[in-house]
Amino acid sequence: MLETLVALAEPNRLRIVEALRAKPHSVGELSDRFGIRQPQVSKHLNTLKAAGLVAVRAEAQRRIYALEPKPFQELDRWLESYRTLWAERYSSLGEVIQEIQRKKRGTK
Amino acid sequence: MLETLVALAEPNRLRIVEALRAKPHSVGELSDRFGIRQPQVSKHLNTLKAAGLVAVRAEAQRRIYALEPKPFQELDRWLESYRTLWAERYSSLGEVIQEIQRKKRGTK
DNA sequence: CCAACATATTCCTTTACAAGAATATATGCG
DNA sequence: CGCATATATTCTTGTAAAGGAATATGTTGG
Numbered sequence: 001m002l003e004t005l006v007a008l009a010e011p012n013r014l015r016i017v018e019a020l021r022a023k024p025h026s027v028g029e030l031s032d033r034f035g036i037r038q039p040q041v042s043k044h045l046n047t048l049k050a051a052g053l054v055a056v057r058a059e060a061q062r063r064i065y066a067l068e069p070k071p072f073q074e075l076d077r078w079l080e081s082y083r084t085l086w087a088e089r090y091s092s093l094g095e096v097i098q099e100i101q102r103k104k105r106g107t108k
Numbered sequence: 109m110l111e112t113l114v115a116l117a118e119p120n121r122l123r124i125v126e127a128l129r130a131k132p133h134s135v136g137e138l139s140d141r142f143g144i145r146q147p148q149v150s151k152h153l154n155t156l157k158a159a160g161l162v163a164v165r166a167e168a169q170r171r172i173y174a175l176e177p178k179p180f181q182e183l184d185r186w187l188e189s190y191r192t193l194w195a196e197r198y199s200s201l202g203e204v205i206q207e208i209q210r211k212k213r214g215t216k
Numbered sequence: 217c218c219a220a221c222a223t224a225t226t227c228c229t230t231t232a233c234a235a236g237a238a239t240a241t242a243t244g245c246g
Numbered sequence: 247c248g249c250a251t252a253t254a255t256t257c258t259t260g261t262a263a264a265g266g267a268a269t270a271t272g273t274t275g276g
Contacts, residue, residue, distance in 0.1 A: 002122055039225080039268095043225090067190070072194070145236075147237085147255080
């Protein structure tokens with residue numbers, strides 16, 4: 001959890017992750033899109049990969065990076081424990097739904 | 109979003125937040141519980157407060173810190189956009205539930 | 217096999233920030 | 247009022263990590 005948060009808690013990495021949310025991108029595409037020099041992009045992607053947030057596949061000379069779902073799932077599960085903080089804002093229907101979903105995930 | 113992530117992406121702050129998830133705590137309680145010196149606890153709480161993650165109330169000489177729901181809600185909403193990443197892992201029932209909940213939040 | 221393109225790696229410098237130590241600022245009680 | 251308790255603030259230092267520049271590695275097409 002901490003590792004995921006640390007990886008995301010950097011402006012350029014967060015931007016990269018948000019770009020990858022839409023679809024996978026090559027290093028060069030990310031570099032162009034954000035005006036970040038290619039080596040830094042590679043480094044950030046390396047950090048993200050080490051944290052398990054992205055995976056690479058080769059496509060000709062390009063390396064295509066894509067998001068990995070697992071850490072985001074874990075972050076989501078972690079947030080579950082904090083839902084009680086704002087539970088009162090949900091109607092009872094919302095709470096039922098929430099409870100069903102919580103149990104569902106718990107048995108996965 | 110970035111601010112929230114940065115605030116959470118530090119081991120001791122994350123531990124503090126997890127403790128506050130259960131219930132509000134005073135500075136001294138947190139200091140004792142984790143063996144972190146009081147000044148660092150104050151500093152970390154200050155960082156968390158600056159990021160809007162916690163709020164303080166006075167109780168005699170003690171300062172009681174409690175979690176603020178909003179940033180966690182925002183983090184949750186941010187994660188919504190990433191749910192499509194693992195949507196295929198849900199059964200159709202799960203997807204229905206998820207869809208209901210997504211719309212519910214969207215109209216708040 | 218070589219040229220050109222795409223990405224990764226290394227080295228260096230700078231900066232942000234967490235921790236330590238000391239001290240300042242409340243707040244309540246005898 | 248003054249002492250004790252609780253918390254905040256300041257100053258300093260060490261360290262991790264982000265950015266820049268240069269270069270190495272890798273891959274493909276001709």
